[in-house]
Amino acid sequence: MDAVTETAPAHASNAPPAGPFAPAMPEESRLNMPEQKLSRFDPATERRKFVNKFSSPWLSRFITFGGGLALTGWGAYEMYRVIDVGGITFLKWVLLVLFLANFSWIALSFAASVVGFLHLLFVRPKPPAQPEKLSTRTAVVMPIYNETPSRVFGALQAIYEDVEATGLGACFDWFFLSDTTDPDVWIAEERALLALRGKLGPQARVYYRHRAKNTARKAGNVGDFVARWGGAYEQMVVLDADSLMTGHAIVSLAAAMEADPDAGIIQTLPLIINRNTLFARVQQFAARIYGPVIADGLSCWMGRDGNYWGHNAIIRTAAFAAHCGLPHLKGKPPFGGHIMSHDFVEAALIRRAGYSVYMLPSLGGSFEESPPSLIDVAARDRRWCQGNLQHISVLPAKGLVWPTRQHFATGIMGYVASPLWLAQLLVGILLVLQASYIRPEYFSKDFTLFPTWPRFDAERSLELFIVTMAVLLAPKLFGLIVALFDSPTRRASGGVFGLIFSTLFEVLMSALLAPIMMMVHAGHVMHIIFGFDTGWEPQRRDDGSVPFKAIMRRHRDHVLLGFISLVAALLISPSLAAWMSPTIAGLILAIFLSWASGQKSIGLALRRVGLLVTPEEKNPPPIASRANALSEALAADGHDHADGLRALHDDPKFCALHQAFLPPAPHRARGDITPERAMAVAKLSDARTIDDAVNWLHRKERMALIQDRALIALLTRLPASGAAVAE
Known part of the structure; x- marks a missing residue:
């Protein structure tokens, strides 16, 4: 054996x-597949596990989520110190919240990649052996x-x-x-x-x-x-x-x-x-x-x-x-x-x-x-x-x-x-x-001689930027190592x-x-x-x-935004233009990059x-x-790009198999006729040869035809191309 x-x-x-x-x-061998409820769940229905030897990966989760949270906390503190120069305005608070949302995302990814890096570097899990039987x-x-x-x-x-x-x-x-x-x-x-x-x-x-x-x-x-x-x-x-x-x-x-x-x-x-x-x-x-x-x-x-x-x-x-x-x-x-x-x-x-x-x-x-x-x-x-x-x-x-x-x-x-x-x-x-x-309008409620100017700690801002880039690129470095x-x-x-x-x-x-x-x-x-x-x-x-015209239509707004950002940044501050240069360059080159891609x-x-x-x-x-x-x-x-109607018409054996593959025709009430089927019937009735049917029937009408044994019969009875048709 x-x-x-x-x-x-x-x-x-x-x-x-x-x-x-x-x-x-x-x-068929049917299974009941009931629709689940999202708003209700009875914990008593949860199945009892056969094997209880699997413990929670607490260490990996501690490093991933604890590390991500700690890094996010550090980033929040540093960003607060960056903007806490001369007082914090409403826009500064908005900037802090947006920074936290984005930084927490990459901090968590960084912490998870640390776990994967250490695991691959020191544990080197082996693939399972091929089983001998099933x-x-x-x-x-x-x-x-x-x-x-x-x-x-x-x-x-x-x-x-x-x-x-x-x-x-x-x-x-x-x-x-x-x-x-x-x-x-x-x-x-x-x-x-x-x-x-x-x-x-x-x-x-x-x-x-x-x-x-x-x-x-x-x-x-x-x-x-x-x-x-x-x-x-x-x-x-x-x-x-x-x-x-x-x-x-x-x-x-x-x-x-x-x-x-x-x-x-x-x-x-x-x-x-x-x-x-x-x-x-x-x-x-x-x-x-x-x-x-x-x-x-x-x-x-x-x-x-x-x-x-x-x-x-x-x-x-x-x-x-x-x-x-x-x-x-x-x-x-x-x-x-x-x-x-x-x-x-x-x-x-x-x-x-x-x-x-x-x-x-x-x-x-x-x-x-x-x-x-x-x-x-x-x-x-x-x-x-x-x-x-x-x-x-x-x-x-x-x-x-x-x-x-x-x-x-x-x-x-x-x-x-x-x-x-x-x-x-x-x-x-x-x-x-x-x-x-x-002109600044940032006076606090208490009387002061000077307004609160929107200033930043430039040195701390640079340090935070460098750390953010390091956290963002670290998973790539880990993979390379x-x-x-x-x-x-x-x-x-x-x-x-x-x-x-x-x-x-x-x-x-x-x-x-x-x-x-x-x-x-x-x-x-x-x-x-x-x-x-x-x-x-x-x-x-x-x-x-992709056709170049389609690329231009898709990215022209990106290029325009890139040029506007460049001009605005240069008018405001050359240092701002330098800080935004990767973003500006990507947008300005969007059409070229998309074409090259x-x-x-x-x-x-x-x-x-x-x-x-x-x-x-x-x-x-x-x-x-x-x-x-x-x-x-x-x-x-x-066959990939052949005409399906011609395939059914020209190959009777395949046409019979196609009809055998179709499910039983569903019961249709009298008068229950879709527009696509009605048009297919009309065009098939008016067609003199298979060429007429191929040229006249649109996609939805073709779909209606090849799902319907009666319409397939009308199609196959049409004469071949060039055949004489009695008037």
């Missing part, structure tokens, strides 16, 4: 093989939404093959969960599925489900799977459309979940790979060199009260169904409606129920990609900003442990910090302007000098990009405060530049000279190389 058969659980046969002509999905079944699910099919199907095939190579592949089933709204992409997904099943053979259990309506977006997509099929699986590994995970990582997660009955979610640390543009390679280098220190510090202090980032993690399915049904927030979007940043809330709810949520930062083999340009990351962050600001309503929910509330506060502050930083800069400029040009002490990382990143020069370049780029992102995030926050919903557009995955040629040129090189870039993980090769092979079939 081979290893696969030996390790397969007894109920493995419940999920039938999925050959090319097998049903799209296995038989006793449970795991679903590996990949939600997709208008993605390039060749990329996601090639990636999943590479992951599938790597898991099979461990000898434990019989314990896993594979699911594409499509929320695609583009009809041509939907058809391309099904064609890619059939190609994938044909390559893997009839023993492969690879399935595909397309939702007619993408209710609640990704959270609703995964929730639909759990409610309908989750009962067949003890746990599920959730991937993103750009995820890659090695077989070792996936089977190790499954083994860790089996060994820990208290675990609800176990999160990995995904590394960024496959990036070539300037901006993406800056992010890739930063995540690889600084990310482990930050993630390890986070893992140390949060212990088993951790967070979930929505992908590259394993989840206990029954616990997720019982406790993670997301409620709708009161009110309309952007603050109300369905929860967009669902992952934080799911972690909070499953932890509230008594399950543990934690990270395995030492487990390698978990990868993702990043947006290729500054504009792309700004578009993604707009959606993330809305989701994190929604957490203001979730923050006071009943029954949450305090680390969970800290995770919410961290996510909120990640975006609110930008308008606070902008406000701090503006108040600082106003104070200098008052001191230089405006850890990388220098790790021989494989050091050698694969260009050696000592390569790492140092790459770090300096990354710090320079980050300093120039920071004021642009400050303005972008501040704009997002204001946009949401004024009630505008961000929507949910698919993310660009490929390298490539998306240039693949610049990123590749830096790689040739040895800058921003990562170990995974120099020695690509085999699974990444395999995924890229498979994606290229699938793309060569030409």
Whole structure:
């Protein structure tokens, strides 16, 4: 008996093989997934833990929060002394409050990075060994939404093959969960599925489900799977459309979940790979060199009260169904409606129920990609900003442990910090302007001969500025030191000098990009405060530049603000201009930097000279190389951008399979006809050939057509192009 058969659980046969002509999905195995209440929680319902050997990480928390609080207190005292020269005015008090809000944020991050730095430097946690057997079944699910099919199907095939190579592949089933709204992409997904099943053979259990309506977006997509099929699986590994995970990582997660009955979610640390543009390679280098220190510090202090980032993690399915049904927030979007940043809330709810949520930062083999340009990351962050600001309503929910509330506060502050930083800069400029040009009116209530001038302690101010910069940059220095002490990382990143020069370049780029992102995030926050919903557009995955006109439109206000700030600062004080020079330079260069950020040629040129090189870039993980090769092979079939209607019309066998994949037609009352279906019927009735249908039917009408067997029949009866049609 081979290893696969030996390790397969007894109920493995419940999920039938999925050959090319097998049903799209296995038989349903339902779980009840009730909507949770944020305003009510009975502590008596919290489950009793099976294992009580896990103690609170009190030392890490003491260093992180005690150190952050002490550093914030010192900063508050020093800033008070800076402004306490000649009396404190109202604007000075505002400046102090804004400084505290921003400084406390970076002080806490600094203290957490100290914990991660010391832990990595002296403990050096080892990755878990690969298990020899598994006793449970795991679903590996990949939600997709208008993605390039060749990329996601090639990636999943590479992951599938790597898991099979461990000898434990019989314990896993594979699911594409499509929320695609583009009809041509939907058809391309099904064609890619059939190609994938044909390559893997009839023993492969690879399935595909397309939702007619993408209710609640990704959270609703995964929730639909759990409610309908989750009962067949003890746990599920959730991937993103750009995820890659090695077989070792996936089977190790499954083994860790089996060994820990208290675990609800176990999160990995995904590394960024496959990036070539300037901006993406800056992010890739930063995540690889600084990310482990930050993630390890986070893992140390949060212990088993951790967070979930929505992908590259394993989840206990029954616990997720019982406790993670997301409620709708009161009110309309952007603050109300369905929860967009669902992952934080799911972690909070499953932890509230008594399950543990934690990270395995030492487990390698978990990868993702990043947006290729500054504009792309700004578009993604707009959606993330809305989701994190929604957490203001979730923050006071009943029954949450305090680390969970800290995770919410961290996510909120990640975006609110930008308008606070902008406000701090503006108040600082106003104070200098008052001191230089405006007649003082700062007499106290007691009679004095002289007014209270808005003055500062320049020497103490310089010292505080230096300390603030040191605290801000320390996590990068810690990451650099850890990388220098790790021989494989050091050698694969260009050696000592390569790492140092790459770090300096990354710090320079980050300093120039920071004021642009400050303005972008501040704009997002204001946009949401004024009630505008961000929507949910698919993310660009490929390298490539944004049209220059779009870049100019996006950043022209930033450039104008930069020039205004420069002129104003020079008129007020040359020293003020010098102090603001990094911010001013970033804004003035915003168009150029945004253009350069998306240039693949610049990123590749830096790689040739040895800058921003990562170990995974120099020695690509085999699974990444395999995924890229498979994606290229699938793309060569030409289905990614083919017309879906022609595919259904020209290939009767595929058309029959597509209709077999469709769910049973819902009951429709007489007269209940959507405008899209009515228009599709009218246009199909008037069409003489398939060319007419292809040219006339719009996107929503096409979606109505390919979901309706009756309309598909009308389409397939149309003559081919150029065929004679009787009058």
